[in-house]
Amino acid sequence: MLEFTLRRIVATIPVLLGILIVAFTVLYLIPGDPAQTVAGPRADAETLARIRSEMGLDQPLLTRFWSYLSKVAGGDLGDSVVTGKPVLESLTEKLPYTLKLASLAMLVSIFAGVIMGIVSAITQGRWLDRLCTVFSVAGISIPVFLSGLVFLYVFAVKLRWFPTSGFRAGDSLLVFVLPAFTLGIRSAAFLARIVRSSMIEVLNQDFIRTARAKGLSRTRILFRHGLVNALVPVVTVIGLDLSSYLNGSVIVETIFDLPGIGRFAMDAILQRDYPIIQGVVLLGAFVFIMVNLCIDLFYAWINPKIRDEMMGKSAG
């Protein structure tokens, strides 16, 4: 198991390298010039050229890539070309906001999604199931920017249950409740559908009938035998959602004024702040790979069959 984990971690290096190459090339190809952001609306060609050379943008692509790589290898993600602030410092400043938001949203999503899924599965075809279906469809199809603004208007502006932003609330977790709901409800809706179908499938299996025949209690059948077996596809979805949340949600962070990774990345993209964009891409890819690794390990934990396969592979 340890060898498997280590091998997976080492395997991330070429993946990260590949992602960096793609990001570098794409940034090189898209139009737009960070020197113009720095220079403002009245800068002659001479000033622009000077700023470009300070940023190292006048170097050939390969030279730039190589110098960036050697810096990254030394743990330095470079400095923002617009503010001059180290990228790593900014990322560590923004990450806590995104982490809190992502974990709370995941909590909402798992809690609401799994419960709704189970309820739907056991009341299949009845009114409770239909209600859950309506909720799921609404949750999936209503865009986040709309639900976010509606939540904000109703719960923060009108009812004043929650602060409109983190500005006066300080470090209170209350600030994260509405954004976490906005973000979490959407994936809760997805999860509910998947848990439902997965549960229905499992509950129709022979071993469930056997368990029932053995006289096991309904709850034990549902959770010990049903849910655990239905979890495998569910965990995949949870993992995918988690990694996307950890990369920041631009819309939710913008609507709720959270200075997280998503907004940071978006601003950098609009200003063509290359070092920040590359830093965020690198972080995102790393998070994605790590979350996937955790999911694989989790599979192995809940399903011994998969564990054996992994061990077999890692031994071979």
Next chain:
Amino acid sequence: MKRILFSTVFICVMALVASLLQSAPAETNPVSFRGTFSSYLSSEPANLDPARGVDVNEATVQAKVFDGLVRYDEKMRLVGNLAESWSVAADGKEFVFKLKQNVAFHNGQKFTAADVVFSLDRLLDPEVGSPRTWVLEKVEGAADRMKGVSKVVAGITALDDQTVSVKLVAPFAPFLSLLTMPACYILPSESRTAIHDHSFFEKPAGTGPFKITERVRDSYLKLVVNESYHDVKPSLARIDMRIIPENMKAEMEFESGNLDLLQLYPANYERFKADPEFAARIHDVPALNVFYVGFNNQTEPFTDVRVRKALNMLVDREKIINAVYQGRAVPANGSIPPGISGYSTTPTGLSYNPEEAKRLLKEAGYSKARPLTFDLYQRSSQSAFEITRLLQGELKKHGVVVNLKPMEWSALKDAVAKGEAPAFYMSWFGDYPDGENFLYPLFHSKNWGSGGNRARFKNTEVDLMLDESVKIQDAQRRAEAYDRINRRVAEQAPWIYLWHCSESYLTGAKVNNIDFSPMFFCDKGLTLSVRD
């Protein structure tokens, strides 16, 4: 024992004197600072370094934290700020500033002439890499400093602790206007190490009316009054500035009473205007701007002046202004906005005249069978589409085919700077209220492309007229010269001159007094007051 007694008495007396000295200014100055003004910025001010700041959000903060030698007050009068008085030599080439005494920076450092020399020199220092070196490029020795040939700027010297002299290579009458710009704000020279490694600018200390006490990037800044401010004392105690990029969010925050100021756009203006609760608190402020469709004057079909003129004459500006801005804009008679020296009060010959336009287009070889067709580059934002779609429709009525090319802002700037855009919908916002700022950067051939002359307009006579106009010291005569240049450029119609837009703001119920000026972004918050 005697010695101890003596020292105790001495210390007590000194403490008494010190406390008297400290309380003395409070007695002569009965101002008490009250209330918090809650405002917002549409994006994080990337740079609070005056030498590197280029956008409105940066200027909004800098203006409150720093001071320049001179400033524009809320009535747009040029007044002294850190300079108590100044004199201009008869030949217009030397400015001598007498500085205020007993001014201190927020960090306690005393302000002297050395700080002025340090800050202005820093703007030209090649190591700083300021994009705004042009502000001081006419100072003697600026070129050598920028090239790194010299370690000092020959033309900027401290005559004594309270006097600074600035010499120019040639007379340049708008120079004092340039000195009001954030780029020329004064920094404490004793903090040069922190300034050099940028750490100073996280919460910079200036001499300004407000100090930054708290700052969370991308979230908010909190400012508190500088009680010993040397100029007109502010009446506010605090200013909160939040970063709210989303207009709808700002609206919501305003309506729930969390903001005291909201900038209005055509999209939300009507809603607030129709609401009796808000209507009386809307302020429409003429701003320093000009909106235009620029042509790349060096590419077909815009190399032909007849085409450029005809397109000007096909646009019914009043109609579009009424449709989009409900009258909150003035049709442009050239590039200089009203209220600025050189504004042309009578038409410049490019007013709506479809008959003449058709004649010109026919003469240039366009007809129904061979219609004039071009690509119009624009920002892909709702506010841009509102205008360009109307323009497209208007021109289509007269047989001109316009293809809209919406682009993201960075890409658009790039395309225009490289001359790839044959026509582009853009605007120009002035940095200071002088006609020069609406002519020289926009139409002098020296500023081709990214320098401001995006239309790639080149006319030797206009260049010469511009170079001469800035030497005229008499304000009235200089304004006349700008007017003549404005008309001469309009004869060549390098743009479709569209309009000058007002900016609209909505203030909160607790705002007592707020003075908007055309350069509200440079407001120092001195006359602003709110109820507790």
